[in-house]
Amino acid sequence: MTTWTVGQVADVFGVTVRTLHHYDEIGLLTPSERSRAGYRLYTDEDLTRLQQIVVYRRLEMPLEQIATLLDSDEDAVAHLRRQREAVMTRLDELTDIVVAIDRALEREMSNEPATTEELKELFGDGFKDEYQQEAQARWGDTDAWKQSAARTKRYTKADWAEVKAEMEAVGAAFVAAKRSGEPATSEAAMDAAEAARLHIHNRFYDCSHDFHRNLGDMYVADPRFTKTYEDQEPGLAQYVRDAIHANADRHAE
Numbered sequence: 001m002t003t004w005t006v007g008q009v010a011d012v013f014g015v016t017v018r019t020l021h022h023y024d025e026i027g028l029l030t031p032s033e034r035s036r037a038g039y040r041l042y043t044d045e046d047l048t049r050l051q052q053i054v055v056y057r058r059l060e061m062p063l064e065q066i067a068t069l070l071d072s073d074e075d076a077v078a079h080l081r082r083q084r085e086a087v088m089t090r091l092d093e094l095t096d097i098v099v100a101i102d103r104a105l106e107r108e109m110s111n112e113p114a115t116t117e118e119l120k121e122l123f124g125d126g127f128k129d130e131y132q133q134e135a136q137a138r139w140g141d142t143d144a145w146k147q148s149a150a151r152t153k154r155y156t157k158a159d160w161a162e163v164k165a166e167m168e169a170v171g172a173a174f175v176a177a178k179r180s181g182e183p184a185t186s187e188a189a190m191d192a193a194e195a196a197r198l199h200i201h202n203r204f205y206d207c208s209h210d211f212h213r214n215l216g217d218m219y220v221a222d223p224r225f226t227k228t229y230e231d232q233e234p235g236l237a238q239y240v241r242d243a244i245h246a247n248a249d250r251h252a253e
Helices: 006-013 017-025 044-058 063-070 076-109 116-126 129-139 143-152 157-179 187-203 209-221 223-230 236-252
Strands: 040-042
Touching: 006 017, 006 040, 006 044, 040 044, 044 063, 044 076, 063 076, 157 187, 157 236, 187 209, 187 236, 209 223, 209 236, 223 236
Parallel strands: none
Antiparallel strands: none
């Protein structure tokens, strides 16, 4: 009968001698033979058990649970089937992790600011060079403009797509509130106004409720802003302006 020393077993299975001694001490894997000098000797049957232990440990199974499984009446085929099922489950989990990492890596590797062409593609008529130039001429010296420029210069096309989705969600909330007959002073309308303020505050520049009032006034004073809202719903520009003022009053209380 072939026997193996502790050192030989450790080399073959990639475990430490200390680990094998520990398995012996807790009764998980006790070598079947001893040399005349009293050293541990492992038989082929012992190695089969160790192979099962190694696989279960790689599946992060506790030693106590491994001992219970190995001391049961199950044969080697049952153990292998259980191990295969566990490994396949882990493979599915690891595959999902790899996909998530690849997506994150793709985002990081393509983390380039959006181009003018990409912004035009996203926003259509809502983005025009002359609008940008006029806005910079009017507000370029303000802290709000500088803060917005510092933030948005790093925005990727994906970031701008999120910005657009948030804007559309806010617009839809205003439209829904107005169409349902809610007055501009209603909770629904004021909540939409607060969402609009937070969108500006989080995405572009610090936007206080008082500053938001000024924006609301501009929505009805500037025909181009008015048209943006009127295209969504007749009378929406005034409704948005009034909701913004009502929301500012609510937060001033």
